[in-house]
Every structure is written in C-alpha cells, then in structure tokens.
Amino acid sequence: MDISPPTSPLWIKVVLGAMLLTCLYAWEFWPSKLPSVPPSPHYSVLTNSREPITPLPLEPPDLDQGKVALGKKLFNELKLSHDNTIACASCHQLDHGGVDAKKYSRGIYGQLGNINAPTVYNSGYNFRQFWNGRxxxxxxxxDGPVNNPVEMGSNWTEVxxxxxxxPSYAIKFANIYPDGITAxxxxxxIATFERSLITPNSRFDKFLRGDTKAITPKEFAGYQLFKGYGCISCHQGSNIGGNLYEKLGIMRPYFKENRPLTEADMGRYAITRNLEDMHVFKVPGLRNIALTAPYLxxxxxxxxxxxxxxxxxxxLGVDLPTEDISEIVAFLKTLTGEYGGNPL
Known part of the structure; x- marks a missing residue:
C-alpha cells in the first residue's frame, strides 16, 4: 500500500513559493541589516540598469525652440490673469525650486487657494497633472489656473x-502658428516650455552613472533605507514618483475625525465621486524635494x-527611528539637480 504523503495542490506550491521569495527580498533589504555607514565597495551595486531609480537624461528634450521661447514669455505673462497681477511664474518660481514656498498660493485680489502648488520642474514626466490628476x-x-476664479480668474476670450x-505677440505667434493667437x-x-524644465545631473544621478564619490556613505545608507522600508514602491523611475495614484493614509489614517475636510482633501474622489478614490492623490515626484517645502x-x-x-x-505603518530619518533625508537632499547647466 502506498503510504507516501499526498501531493500538495499546485496553487499551494505557487503561494508558498511567492511567500518565500517575498521573505527573502524583505530580509535582503530590511533596515536592521543595513549598516549606517556602508563600506565603499557597496557603491558598485547601484551602477547598473536594475535600480528602481534612473537618472534624468543629460540633454534636454528635442523641442521646438521657438515654442519654448514663446512659452517662457507666456509663463511669465501677467496678462493671463483678469487683473494683470498673476502669471504662471507667480506660483511656480523657477529660482525657488518651481514653487512659491507657501502653504497655499494667492491669486487675483489676494484670494487664497486651498491646495499646495506643486513644482513645475520635471512636470512633463508626470503621468497626470494636479494633485487629483484631473x-x-x-x-x-x-486651462485650470487661467479659468479658476481664485487663481487667474480669466477666460480665453479675455486673454x-x-x-x-x-504687436510682439502677434509676430511671435504668426512665426510659429499659421492661425496665430488661439487658446x-x-x-x-506654455506646455512645450514646461516640458523643457528638466533638472538633470543631481548628485544622485551622477552616482547612478558611476561616480562613487558623488554621495556620502550616510546618503548611500539613506537610499538603502528608502528602498528597504518600501518608499521606493511609490517613488521610483526617472522622476522618483509622479507615475501613479496612492491613498494618503494607507496604514494609519492621516485625516483625523476632528479635522474638517476640504474639497482638496478628497483627492480623486472630488473628480470621480467613487468612494474608493477618497484621499487618493497623484504621488509627487521627489526631485528637488529639498527646495519645495512645505510638503503634502x-x-x-x-x-x-x-x-x-x-x-x-x-x-508604511512604521515609527521610523530618528537616525533612519536623518539618513533618508540626507539621501533626499542628493536629488537636487541643475537647470540650464546651473545648480538649483
């Protein structure tokens, strides 16, 4: 009589195999295993194409330079607003990381907005625009700020x-667009100019390209923690984010019951009215993050x-140790790049 143990169903083997691989990966990158000051030979593991973060291209995108120049002029043009006081550059200041360093920006007549202005740098790499991806x-x-009554408060007919x-605009448009000045x-x-706003050659980009002296051991340890804790699951790719949606408060609620919710807090729900989209936002890219406070x-x-x-x-559902936070922040500060060949 055959007394050998019964064969496990195939699905059980698949599940167990997946669990084993997950455990091995977690063990490999678990923060407690990582030295706070790793020896320099460890640097070599990042100089390959398998890293979840990739450097921005050193050369700017191939864009129509006539459109870029015109878009830059329009980006700084106050006439886009109803009272001629607000331009795109008012809230997205290129000499301040592409933001205005305010909790909420002010529009025409000093009106206060209800959401933090994201950086315009590298915005061409975002898969959607605005925090709620609308x-x-x-x-x-x-279209958004031009027609928003709190921001520019205008419309295309007026603009x-x-x-x-x-006359200068009539000439510039006629040289590029056969139909002249249209919405x-x-x-x-403007969009073409914004696509030119890339910030390559950060210290971390240099490191990824093989310059092992571009970052310090502490900064390297911060990157390892960034991966080990799981930050990399939302912040990866060339823009280190900006390519997916995620709920704010996955593991522990971010919005407290005693905190009145605004429409901006609703995230994607304000657009879709699907309860599953409540508090879901586009994940921001982390390039130049050290320059774009305040956050969220x-x-x-x-x-x-x-x-x-x-x-x-x-x-992540983790109370991060102070030392780990310090190392992760050190890594984040290596993500500041250059614009037009000059450090930001």
Whole structure:
C-alpha cells in the first residue's frame, strides 16, 4: 500500500513559493541589516540598469525652440490673469525650486487657494497633472489656473484679446502658428516650455552613472533605507514618483475625525465621486524635494524630517527611528539637480 504523503495542490506550491521569495527580498533589504555607514565597495551595486531609480537624461528634450521661447514669455505673462497681477511664474518660481514656498498660493485680489502648488520642474514626466490628476496633459493643465476664479480668474476670450493688442505677440505667434493667437496655441506653447524644465545631473544621478564619490556613505545608507522600508514602491523611475495614484493614509489614517475636510482633501474622489478614490492623490515626484517645502497637498508639513516621519507612520505603518530619518533625508537632499547647466 502506498503510504507516501499526498501531493500538495499546485496553487499551494505557487503561494508558498511567492511567500518565500517575498521573505527573502524583505530580509535582503530590511533596515536592521543595513549598516549606517556602508563600506565603499557597496557603491558598485547601484551602477547598473536594475535600480528602481534612473537618472534624468543629460540633454534636454528635442523641442521646438521657438515654442519654448514663446512659452517662457507666456509663463511669465501677467496678462493671463483678469487683473494683470498673476502669471504662471507667480506660483511656480523657477529660482525657488518651481514653487512659491507657501502653504497655499494667492491669486487675483489676494484670494487664497486651498491646495499646495506643486513644482513645475520635471512636470512633463508626470503621468497626470494636479494633485487629483484631473488633467491628462500639460496642455489641459494650463486651462485650470487661467479659468479658476481664485487663481487667474480669466477666460480665453479675455486673454486672447489682451495678447492681440501686443504687436510682439502677434509676430511671435504668426512665426510659429499659421492661425496665430488661439487658446490651443497658447496652451501648446506654455506646455512645450514646461516640458523643457528638466533638472538633470543631481548628485544622485551622477552616482547612478558611476561616480562613487558623488554621495556620502550616510546618503548611500539613506537610499538603502528608502528602498528597504518600501518608499521606493511609490517613488521610483526617472522622476522618483509622479507615475501613479496612492491613498494618503494607507496604514494609519492621516485625516483625523476632528479635522474638517476640504474639497482638496478628497483627492480623486472630488473628480470621480467613487468612494474608493477618497484621499487618493497623484504621488509627487521627489526631485528637488529639498527646495519645495512645505510638503503634502495641504502644505501642512514644513520640513523634510517631519514629512519622512509622517510618511513612515501613515503610508508604511512604521515609527521610523530618528537616525533612519536623518539618513533618508540626507539621501533626499542628493536629488537636487541643475537647470540650464546651473545648480538649483
């Protein structure tokens, strides 16, 4: 009589195999295993194409330079606002990391917005625009502030009328667009300029390309912790984020019952009215993150140390040790790049 143990069903073997692989991966990157000051030979493991973060291209994208120049002029043009006081550059200041360093930006007549202005740098790498992802392209994004009564408070008929009265704009548009000054062409020029706003050659990019002296052991340890704790699951790729949606408060609720919710707090739900999208936001890219405080959609967090602690608690369900936070912040500071060949 055959007394050998029964054969396990195939699905059980598959599940057990997957669990084993997960455990092995977690053990490999578990923070307690990682030295706070790793020896320099460890650097070589990052100089390959398998890393979840990839460097930005050193050369700017191949764009129509006429459109870039016109878009830059329009990006700084106050005539886009109803009272001629607000330009795109008012909230997205290129000499301040592409933001205005305010919790909420102010629009025409000093009106206060209800959400933190994200950086315009590297925005061409985002898969959607705005915190709630309501615009699919940079061109669509331009419509938002121009027509928002709190921001620019204008409309395309008014904007076009103003620009048509400026002979320099008539010439510039005619040289590029056969149909001259139109809403579509204004959007196209501004979006083209914004796609030129890439910030390559950060110290971490240099490190990924093989310069082992570009970052310190502490910064390297911070990157290993960044991966080991799981931050990399939402912040990866060339923009280190900006390519997916995620709920704010996966492991522990971020929004407290005694905190009144705003429409901005609703995230994707404000667009879809699907309860599963409540508090779901586009994950921001982390390039130049050291320059773009305050943080989160509500601009409520003034420092990198605080936002790393909050992300650990609410997104990962981990109370991060102070030393680990310090090392992760050190890594994040290596992500500041260059614009036009000059350090930001």
């Amino acid at each position: 615009a699919a392209t940079l061109e669509q994004q331009v 076009i009328s103003k620009l048509q009265k400026d 579509e062409n204004i959007r196209d020029a 959609h509500d601009g409520s967090v003034p420092t990198l140390e605080q936002v790393v602690r909050i992300m650990g608690e609410h997104q």
